[in-house]
Amino acid sequence: MSIIKDFLLQLTFMLIPIFTYYTFITERVEDAKNRKVIMTILWGLSIIACMSFPVVFGQDARLELRVIPLIFGTLYGGFWPGVFLSALIILYRISFGIDIGFYNTVIVLMLSLPLIVYFQKSFASSKQDMRVKIAVCLSFSYCLIGLTFLGILRGFSKEYLTVPIIHLIFATVVTWCFAMLIEAIREVHQLRLEMQKSEKLRVIGELTSVFAHEIRNPMQATRGFLQLLNEPDLPEKKKEYIQISLEELDRANEIINDFLSFGKPSIHDKERISIGYQIQRVVNIIQSYTLNCNVEIKTDIRDNCWIYANPQKLNQSLINILKNAIESMPNGGMVWITCTSTDDGYIKIVIKDQGIGMTKKQIDMLGSPYYSLKESGTGLGMMVSFQIIRSFKGKIQVNSEKGIGTKFIILLPQIT
Structure with missing residues (x-):
């Protein structure tokens, strides 16, 4: 009964x-x-607790699950968390004495961590499975x-290997259970x-459809x-004021157009189209804008991308993303556009720039209502x-690094 209690304590x-992190953090x-x-x-802390309260078999045999926090900490955290947790295991293991078990721990960590x-x-x-x-x-x-x-180190005898074999089976099963969890x-x-975000977007979509018109x-x-007031004999100062007013009204009209586009619940009139042809059209449309901004666009488009x-x-959508890429390079630069097919049935469009880049927090906010990195931007275009x-x-994936650039990866279902 004591052994079962110790097993449950390890679990x-x-x-x-797990629950502390996903519930509070x-x-x-x-x-x-x-x-x-x-x-x-x-x-x-989980590693220290597992090592402090092991499942004890007899006098010398100890079983604990420090391997599971080490694996999860490294897989979900990365290299440095893995190094930290490995060092913690070694340092805490020293407190139990330097013996064969300690040397075995060090060897196993040196081979397993890489x-x-x-x-x-x-x-x-990778995907979940x-x-x-x-x-x-x-x-x-x-x-x-x-x-x-x-x-x-100890010899391949039944006496010494029984507990490690139990440990192997138990650790593997528990890892599977907790990985699934x-x-x-x-x-x-x-x-x-996603539901919270969808609800916000739904409400905005309904409101914009009603009020935009x-x-x-x-x-x-207005x-x-x-335009009627803008007569030739008006003073230049008043003409300037009228021109500014017209420009601001046009800008407001563009924002309303974005609202109306966003407010539409669905997009009809779909057809079989070639991605390569559409990308080339978009590049031609935006070519004059890139020349004014001292930006060059390079394309690598494969055939049979439908x-x-x-x-x-x-x-x-592509023009909005391309404009953002161009505007992220105030001193000019290069934008790369590639189009390939993937093994899992998607067309992959990559738009990469050499712009100012974004932080992880900015990437997470991208596409949210009214979030823009531009002073005069509304965020509606990207949304x-x-x-x-x-x-x-x-689906869209965004990878970016501050001061280096941004990469938009667009995945669309491929048809033949």
């Missing part, structure tokens, strides 16, 4: 950091680096390496964020009267672009 040490801490530091500390770090990048970019498989395989590998070296919690958290009518009348979409709306891509059952 509790795994659950506490993700909602309250906005900065990704701070979240990663807190998560690493939580896994570190393996975990190696798979960390592919883990971060593959992430679970990677975590389970790494846990199995860690325990197998420990079992092998313990056999080398973490991925399920992450998925629910992501869905909740009512605002546009008096604006058109613009007409201003999707089902509305060409005008797709062009609108509409995101909505258009989603309406084609596509």
Whole structure:
């Protein structure tokens, strides 16, 4: 009964950091680096608790699950959290005495940590099922390496290897369970964020459809009267004031057009179109603007890139993203546009610039209502672009680094 209680205690040490992080930290801490530091500390405390209260078999045999916090901390945190947790294991293990178990711990960590770090990048970019498989395989590998070296150090006898074999099976099963749990919690958290965002966008969409037309009518009348007042014999100062008023009304009209585009619940008139042809059209349309901004566009477009979409709306989305890329380079530069097909059935459009870049927080806010990095921007253009891509059952990924540039990756379902 005592052994079962110790096993349950080990499982509790795994659950506490998971629920603490996803219940309290993700909602309250906005900065990704701070979240990663807190998560690493939580896994570190879990490691210390697991090592402090192991499952004891007889007099010398000890079983604990420090491998699971180490693996999860490294896979979800990255290289430095992995190094920190490994160093913590070694330093805390010294307090139990330097013996064969200590040497085995050091050897296993030296061999396992590079393996975990190696798979960390592919883990971060993989889908949910593959992430679970990677975590389970790494846990199995860690325990197998420990079992092998313990056999080398102590001898391959039943007496010494029974507990490590139990540890291998138990750790592998528990890793699978907790990997599934973490991925399920992450998925629910992501869905909740998307639902909150969708609800905000739905409300804005309904309001804009109602009010945009009512605002546009008096604006058109105002613009007409201003044009009538703009007579040739007016003083230059008054002509300047009228011209500024007309320009501001035109700018307000553009914002209303964005509102109306966003307020449309769906995009009809879809057809089979060639992405390569549409990209080339967009480049030709925006060519004069790039020349004025001292920006050069380079394209690499593959053949047979077909999707089902509305060409005008797709062009609108691409032009918005391209304009942002060009405007992010006040001193000029290069914009690359590539179009390829992926193995999982998508057309991949990449728009990359050499602009000022964005922080992680700015990337997360991109496409949100009224969020713009430009002084005179409303954020509606990018918001509409995101909505258009989603309406084609596509998705947008944004990678950026401050001072280096930004890469937009647009994935759209491919058709033959």
